[in-house]
Amino acid sequence: MNTVLITGATAGIGLECATQLAPGRHLVLVGRSPGRLRAAAERVEDAGAVRVDTLVADFASLASVCELTGQVRAGYGRIDVLINNAGTVYADRTETVDGYEASFAVNHLAPYLLTESLKALMVASAPSRIVFTASTGHYRGTMDFEDLQYRYGYSIMKAYARSKLANVVYMRSLAAELEDTGVTVNALHPGTVATDIWSRAPWFTRPSWL
Numbered sequence: 122m123n124t125v126l127i128t129g130a131t132a133g134i135g136l137e138c139a140t141q142l143a144p145g146r147h148l149v150l151v152g153r154s155p156g157r158l159r160a161a162a163e164r165v166e167d168a169g170a171v172r173v174d175t176l177v178a179d180f181a182s183l184a185s186v187c188e189l190t191g192q193v194r195a196g197y198g199r200i201d202v203l204i205n206n207a208g209t210v211y212a213d214r215t216e217t218v219d220g221y222e223a224s225f226a227v228n229h230l231a232p233y234l235l236t237e238s239l240k241a242l243m244v245a246s247a248p249s250r251i252v253f254t255a256s257t258g259h260y261r262g263t264m265d266f267e268d269l270q271y272r273y274g275y276s277i278m279k280a281y282a283r284s285k286l287a288n289v290v291y292m293r294s295l296a297a298e299l300e301d302t303g304v305t306v307n308a309l310h311p312g313t314v315a316t317d318i319w320s321r322a323p324w325f326t327r328p329s330w331l
């Protein structure tokens with residue numbers, strides 16, 4: 122039975138993905154809200170998962186991500202598929218408890234830390250797969266190493282694009298590093314999907330059909 126760990130499993134693309142992957146599989150759903158995780162687990166169980174576990178982690182806190190990686194390493198002998206899907210946008214510049222610009226922290230630093238911490242487990246689980254839900258928005262992203270945290274000139278889309286560019290750059294370097302290990306590493310653009318993410322964005326950045 123395959124074990125699939127998916128972050129951002131409580132809404133939108135992550136919840137739908139977990140539901141579609143459920144039949145015959147063991148799903149590990151990661152989210153920041155115990156209540157939303159319970160509801161997601163019920164839906165995934167109803168969709169035919171053999172086993173569903175839920176793990177709570179707030180990606181706006183690196184300590185919380187460290188706790189999550191500890192739980193995964195202690196709790197599971199193998200992970201067949203790791204789906205780094207959790208992501209968000211911030212209308213105004215926000216800092217996390219660790220002092221990082223929040224879109225960069227939630228969308229890139231957290232999945233980076235999670236994946237690096239689980240890399241040995243993914244290699245031991247080969248053939249296995251690591252997937253990033255990225256975005257074509259990354260083409261508009263830039264890296265300014267003098268001001269990676271957008272202390273100057275913040276905009277919701279610029280910060281989001283930078284975080285998604287970081288996903289793609291990391292994915293490419295990880296894919297090269299893990300070549301020949303039996304771990305495949307990919308990123309995808311899901312298309313423009315009517316999810317909660319747009320409710321946090323100003324109207325002029327939303328798709329016209331929303």
Ligand SMILES: NC(=O)c1ccc[n+]([C@@H]2O[C@H](COP(=O)([O-])OP(=O)(O)OC[C@H]3O[C@@H](n4cnc5c(N)ncnc54)[C@H](OP(=O)(O)O)[C@@H]3O)[C@@H](O)[C@H]2O)c1
Binds near residue numbers: 132133317
């Ligand atoms: N929708 C699109 O058109 C689109 C296009 C390109 C790429 N994407 C990417 O697709 C991925 C999923 O987005 P979506 O559209 O499905 O958005 P969504 O409906 O807002 O779902 C985002 C998921 O991430 C979780 N999340 C947000 N902040 C978190 C935090 N601090 N800690 C832990 N989990 C957190 C959310 O948890 P809660 O349920 O607790 O909020 C939710 O489960 C993102 O990486 C996004 O960049 C989306």
